[in-house]
Amino acid sequence: xxxxxxxxxxxxxxxxxxxxxxxxxxxxxxxxxxxxxxxxxxxxxxxxxxxxxxxxxxxxxxxxxxxxxxxxxxxxxxxxxxxxxxxxxxxxxxxxxxxxxxxxxxxxxxxxxxxxxxxxxxxxxxxxxxxxxxxxxxxxxxxxxxxxxxxxxxxxxxxxxxxxxxxxxxxxxxxxxxxxxxxxxxxxxxxxxxxxxxxxxxxxxxxxxxxxxxxxxxxxxxxxxxxxxxxxxxxxxxxxxxxxx
Numbered sequence: 001x002x003x004x005x006x007x008x009x010x011x012x013x014x015x016x017x018x019x020x021x022x023x024x025x026x027x028x029x030x031x032x033x034x035x036x037x038x039x040x041x042x043x044x045x046x047x048x049x050x051x052x053x054x055x056x057x058x059x060x061x062x063x064x065x066x067x068x069x070x071x072x073x074x075x076x077x078x079x080x081x082x083x084x085x086x087x088x089x090x091x092x093x094x095x096x097x098x099x100x101x102x103x104x105x106x107x108x109x110x111x112x113x114x115x116x117x118x119x120x121x122x123x124x125x126x127x128x129x130x131x132x133x134x135x136x137x138x139x140x141x142x143x144x145x146x147x148x149x150x151x152x153x154x155x156x157x158x159x160x161x162x163x164x165x166x167x168x169x170x171x172x173x174x175x176x177x178x179x180x181x182x183x184x185x186x187x188x189x190x191x192x193x194x195x196x197x198x199x200x201x202x203x204x205x206x207x208x209x210x211x212x213x214x215x216x217x218x219x220x221x222x223x224x225x226x227x228x229x230x231x232x233x234x235x236x237x238x239x240x241x242x243x244x245x
Contacts, residue, residue, distance in 0.1 A: 002053040002061060002196045006115040007097065011051060014120045015065060015200075016091055019049055022200040025209055030164055030195040037137060037162045040197055044070050046213030047199035052140075054158070054167070056190040059102035060181040062169070064140045064158060066131050067091045070197070073134050086142075088130025093122040094140060094157045094172070096180040121157075121177035129174050137161045141172035144186075152187040165192050 003024070012020050026032075027050070028043040044050060050070065052063040066088055073085035098117045105111040123130065129142035141157030157172030158180065169180040170187035182188045201209040 002055045002063075002194050003051065003198055004115050006112050007053070007061070007118065010116050010118050011065065011095060011120075014093060014095075014122075015049075016067075019200050022049070022202055023204065023209075024051070025199045025201050025206065026196060027199045028195075028197040030192065035163045035165050037133070037135075037160075037164060038072075040164065040195075041070055041072055041133065044197050044199065046217045047197075048216075049200040051196075051198040051200070052158075053196040053198065054160070055101070055193045055195075056181065057193045058181070058190070059100035059193075060096070060190065061101060062094070062096035062158070062180040064094045064131070065092060066140075068131065070131070070133050070138070073132065085134055086129040086132045088128070090123045090125065092130045092140075092175075093120050094175045094177050094180065095120050121172075121175040124174060124176045126173045126176075135162060137164075137167070141174035141177065143170050144173055152185060154187045154189065160192070160195065164195050166190065167192065 008024055012022075025047075027047055028040045033039055033043060046069065048069055049065075049067050051065050053061065054063050055061050068088050071087075073087070096119050097115065098119060099114050103114065105114060127142055130140065132139045137160050139156040139159045143153055143155045143157075152170075154168035154170045156168070156170060157175050157177050158167065158169050160167040166189070168187060168189045171178050179185045179188050181190060199209075199213075201212070203209040203212060
């Protein structure tokens, strides 16, 4: 498991106060559910507040907290500046465990202490490019405005490919964060050992949490259906204020 109890407790301290007593619910695990962005998106439909947790093959652990549901966006519909496929809220942050899990520990207590030490990088308001999920993969944060040609920089605080098996991390203006796995580098490519997506829920059981999310999805589908019906009526009879021909 990527997200250990010490990490869970530490991360929750930096979330909005209203979420600090919520329960963690594992919605997707690459090891459990198999690789693939679409699998992750199917598993986390209806989940608003989520923690992304990544462990690399080198033992580095890092991720994000976001407060908008992950959903598939189309980069082909992006507007001026090519940023309409970004979304997210100012509550979001990226995080990292300070040391690799491959660092030797002499006791369980020492392991717990190591897992509880993390760095948090909150939203800076420098831009609104918090999270993105397209057919090419997912991304969090955007890189520096000026990228030198002779340095390694891959554009995002965190980026995972569509298979969820490899990615990159670079310094990010969105979160004021450095490369999350190598302090001396502005960017680094990594291979994934496991990826998890956890939802936060006020409910005590998985059954109750699942029912609550199903209700949310039902209401969203109803709203989309009603919007589509209104659009069809406007096409057939004309929108309000449309002159008759």
